[in-house]
Amino acid sequence: MAAATYDPRPAGDDPSARDRRAMVARQIAARGVRDPRVLEAMRRVPRHRFVDPADVAEAYSDGPLPIGGGQTISQPYIVAYMIEALEAPVGGRILEVGTGLGYQAAVLAEAGFEVHSIELRPDLAHRAAELLADLGYGRVHLRMGDGSRGWPEAAPFDGIVVAAAAEALPEDLLDQLALGAALVIPVGGAEQTLWRYRRTFSGFRGEELFAVRFVPLRRAPL
Numbered sequence: 001m002a003a004a005t006y007d008p009r010p011a012g013d014d015p016s017a018r019d020r021r022a023m024v025a026r027q028i029a030a031r032g033v034r035d036p037r038v039l040e041a042m043r044r045v046p047r048h049r050f051v052d053p054a055d056v057a058e059a060y061s062d063g064p065l066p067i068g069g070g071q072t073i074s075q076p077y078i079v080a081y082m083i084e085a086l087e088a089p090v091g092g093r094i095l096e097v098g099t100g101l102g103y104q105a106a107v108l109a110e111a112g113f114e115v116h117s118i119e120l121r122p123d124l125a126h127r128a129a130e131l132l133a134d135l136g137y138g139r140v141h142l143r144m145g146d147g148s149r150g151w152p153e154a155a156p157f158d159g160i161v162v163a164a165a166a167e168a169l170p171e172d173l174l175d176q177l178a179l180g181a182a183l184v185i186p187v188g189g190a191e192q193t194l195w196r197y198r199r200t201f202s203g204f205r206g207e208e209l210f211a212v213r214f215v216p217l218r219r220a221p222l
Contacts, residue, residue: 183195
């Protein structure tokens with residue numbers, strides 16, 4: 001699937017810009033997210049374009065929203081927190097597992113990363129490709145497939161972020177981290193925890209962050 005072209009667009013007189021500024025101030029910065037790249041990206045990406053038409057009025061609310069097929073667009077705070085938690089360098093190559101409709105991929109691109117994103121569901125992948133291209137977000141390479149297996153030919157990555165909960169840590173993703181890079185992933189079933197695993201000279205160092213609730217990470221049949 002071809003990458004979208006990159007043409008970042010200023011907020012300008014976008015009537016939703018005020019809603020985004022309020023979202024960042026009240027939901028994200030107030031909870032401790034400090035990375036200026038992430039905060040500015042969250043102010044710029046039009047989240048209302050990535051939700052179902054029936055939910056547009058709730059696009060900047062403090063919570064996840066359904067996008068069809070039992071999938072959701074994550075809570076804005078969680079998107080910002082997970083990207084900040086990567087602690088990835090400007091211009092770094094990021095793998096996103098679980099494109100959904102492309103919102104987090106757009107935020108990553110707007111924050112200046114080169115983004116590779118994988119979505120298992122063909123319907124969501126195609127809609128995401130159309131949305132990202134229409135909005136002018138680039139550095140986004142899209143693939144349909146099993147995200148738990150990563151994207152080995154594009155590895156190593158400067159960060160990997162997973163937007164669905166894995167019952168067990170996918171070893172393939174750890175193997176595709178660059179030295180010093182982090183994997184941010186929810187792990188668990190009924191009870192889930194957000195973890196950060198960083199690749200070091202001596203192996204992988206895990207850090208438990210906090211309790212979360214994500215849709216399950218689905219895998220393609222073998």
